[in-house]
Amino acid sequence: MPKRPFTFMAVPAIREAARADAGVLAQLMGEMGCPVTPEAFWARIERMAGPSHRTFVADLDGRVVGFAGCSTLAIYESDHPTCWVMAFVVSQPFRRHGVGRILIQAVERWSAEQGLPDIRMHCAEGSADTHAFYEACGFVRSGLRFKKPVDR
Numbered sequence: 001m002p003k004r005p006f007t008f009m010a011v012p013a014i015r016e017a018a019r020a021d022a023g024v025l026a027q028l029m030g031e032m033g034c035p036v037t038p039e040a041f042w043a044r045i046e047r048m049a050g051p052s053h054r055t056f057v058a059d060l061d062g063r064v065v066g067f068a069g070c071s072t073l074a075i076y077e078s079d080h081p082t083c084w085v086m087a088f089v090v091s092q093p094f095r096r097h098g099v100g101r102i103l104i105q106a107v108e109r110w111s112a113e114q115g116l117p118d119i120r121m122h123c124a125e126g127s128a129d130t131h132a133f134y135e136a137c138g139f140v141r142s143g144l145r146f147k148k149p150v151d152r
Helices: 019-031 038-047 099-114 128-136
Strands: 013-016 053-060 063-073 082-090 119-121
Touching: 013 099, 019 038, 019 053, 019 063, 019 082, 053 099, 063 099, 082 099, 099 119
Parallel strands: 082 119
Antiparallel strands: 013 053, 053 063, 063 082
8 A cells, every 4th residue: 555645634623513513424424334314414413412422523624524423331241331432434535644543532531531431332344444443542352243124
């Protein structure tokens, strides 16, 4: 893989998602392979409003370039809830510039403030670069996810 030329990029500010971000958040979900309309995505965020959920955005000079959505989750294997990262994406042109690491740090700070002992997430199997990124951030592989639709 050829090296990318060095380019300077400002450090994004991390903030909570706002209604005005719905369009770009929906686009980012599409980059993750989960297309959704801005209205439907914002409705999902509103359903999760409250102290046990956060949607952090990476804002680079007024432009959202990534986001992380996380929540507290009670789990059977522990007496303490965990932080569950439900969505995590950085827009393609901004990857490999530290944006993802800054978002992970925001999730880590929030988890610590909530007293959550660990952070968990799912990741697509065929995404070696993403797996390497999570491992570089200190995550370890801990299982395999299975999914099945329910007949209605």
